[in-house]
Amino acid sequence: MPTVTSPEQLFEHELKDIYYAEQTLTKVLPKLAEEASDGELSRAFTSHLRQTEKHVTNLEKVFTKIGKRAQATPCPGIEGIKKEHDEFVQENTTSAKMLDAFLTGAAARAEHYEIAAYTGLVSQARALGERDAVVLLQENLKQEKEALKKVETISKRLLKDASNGTSSKARSSRTRSRSTARS
Numbered sequence: 001m002p003t004v005t006s007p008e009q010l011f012e013h014e015l016k017d018i019y020y021a022e023q024t025l026t027k028v029l030p031k032l033a034e035e036a037s038d039g040e041l042s043r044a045f046t047s048h049l050r051q052t053e054k055h056v057t058n059l060e061k062v063f064t065k066i067g068k069r070a071q072a073t074p075c076p077g078i079e080g081i082k083k084e085h086d087e088f089v090q091e092n093t094t095s096a097k098m099l100d101a102f103l104t105g106a107a108a109r110a111e112h113y114e115i116a117a118y119t120g121l122v123s124q125a126r127a128l129g130e131r132d133a134v135v136l137l138q139e140n141l142k143q144e145k146e147a148l149k150k151v152e153t154i155s156k157r158l159l160k161d162a163s164n165g166t167s168s169k170a171r172s173s174r175t176r177s178r179s180t181a182r183s
Contacts (some may be wrong), residue, residue, distance in 0.1 A: 010026070012068055015059060018117045020072035022055045025110065028082060035089070036056060036103055037096035041154050044147075051143045058136040062125075065132045076115075081109050084121045097162050104155035111148035 004010050033045035063070040073100060085106045094102065118141035125133040 007124065007128060008066075011121070011128060011130075012066070013073065014117065014121055014124065015062060015066075015068075016071055017075045017077075018114070018121065019056070019059045019063075019070060020075040021114065021117065022052055022079035023072055024075070024078050024082065025049075025052045028085075032083035032085075032103055032107070036100055036128065038100045038154070038158060041100055041103060041151075041158070044150050044154060045127060048147050051147065055140045055143070058140055062130075062133045065136075066130060071156065077113050078110065081106065081113060082111075092119060095150050101155065101158045104151050104158060107151045108148060108155065111144055111151065114144045115141065115148065 001007075002013075004013055012153065029045050029049040033042045036042040036045060074156070080162040085103075088102060088106075089099075118137055122134055122137045122141060125131075125137055
C-alpha cells in the first residue's frame with residue numbers, strides 16, 4: 001500500500017481515481033445509450049461519451065504536466081454506482097419508462113461523484129500552483145455540471161410523463177370502481 005505524505009502524492013492519487021472512473025464510463029455510457037428507450041436520454045449518453053473521452057485525454061495531459069505516467073487506480077465509488085445499475089437491471093422487471101427513469105438517477109449519481117472529484121482536484125491543483133492542470137480540470141468539471149443539469153431535466157420530464165400516465169390510470173380505475181359500486 002503506497003504511503004501518501006504530501007499534497008502532491010494526494011493529488012496524484014485522486015487523479016488516478018478519476019482517471020479510472022472516466023475510463024470506466026467510456027465503457028458504460030454506450031451500454032446506457034443502448035438501454036435507454038427515450039431518444040433524448042440515449043442521445044445525452046452518446047453525447048456525454050464524447051465528452052468523457054475528452055476528459056480522459058485532459059487527465060492524461062494533467063499527468064504529463066505533473067511529470068507522471070497516466071495510470072488508473074480502481075475507484076470504489078464508480079464501481080459501486082456501476083454495480084448498483086447492474087444489480088437493478090438484473091433483479092427488476094421494469095417498463096421502458098421506469099428503466100429510463102432509473103437510468104437518469106444512475107447517471108445523476110455518477111455525475112455528482114465526478115463533480116465532487118473534480119472540485120477537489122481543482123482545489124488541489126490550485127494549491128500546488130499547477131495552473132495548466134487547473135484549466136484542464138475546470139473544463140472537465142464544467143462539462144460534468146452541464147451533463148448533470150441535462151440528465152436532471154430529462155429525469156423531470158420522464159417522471160412527469162410517468163406520473164401523468166399513472167395518475168390518469170388511477171383516476172380511470174377509481175372511476176370504474178365507483179361505477180361498479182353504484183351498480
